[in-house]
Amino acid sequence: MKLNGFRKIALRMQNAIEGEHMAHPDFRVNGRIFATLHPDGKQGMVKLTPDQQQDFMRQHPDAFTPASGAWGRSGSTMVQLSAIEEETLGEAMTLAWQAAAAAEVKSKKSKATRPSARAGTKRRSHRRR
Numbered sequence: 001m002k003l004n005g006f007r008k009i010a011l012r013m014q015n016a017i018e019g020e021h022m023a024h025p026d027f028r029v030n031g032r033i034f035a036t037l038h039p040d041g042k043q044g045m046v047k048l049t050p051d052q053q054q055d056f057m058r059q060h061p062d063a064f065t066p067a068s069g070a071w072g073r074s075g076s077t078m079v080q081l082s083a084i085e086e087e088t089l090g091e092a093m094t095l096a097w098q099a100a101a102a103a104e105v106k107s108k109k110s111k112a113t114r115p116s117a118r119a120g121t122k123r124r125s126h127r128r129r
Contacts, residue, residue: 065085
């Protein structure tokens with residue numbers, strides 16, 4: 001697979017947009033990154049859960065490896081473009097996109113249900129009349 005193949009799969013996801021992060025292309029839904037292309041042109045990254053990452057690495061060890069450090073431990077998964085098939089990348093990309101899209105929905109719900117720090121308190125004026 002080439003860079004443009006990775007890009008096309010990412011941009012097929014509903015409401016996905018391409019941006020730039022740390023001098024390389026990224027793909028976002030609702031402002032959340034779900035995939036990136038590495039500056040070397042040989043790799044991409046999909047943001048999976050750690051369990052999903054383990055499944056893909058077990059099934060396709062030549063195509064998937066964890067990203068370095070804490071990013072990799074949290075599910076960021078490097079994709080070797082030369083070793084990946086379109087269908088497999090599409091599956092991984094869909095999971096990454098779903099998680100990013102769902103995270104935005106959860107964030108909005110928690111903000112809507114979180115009580116304000118001032119809720120239920122009356123504001124008193126300190127001015128004398």
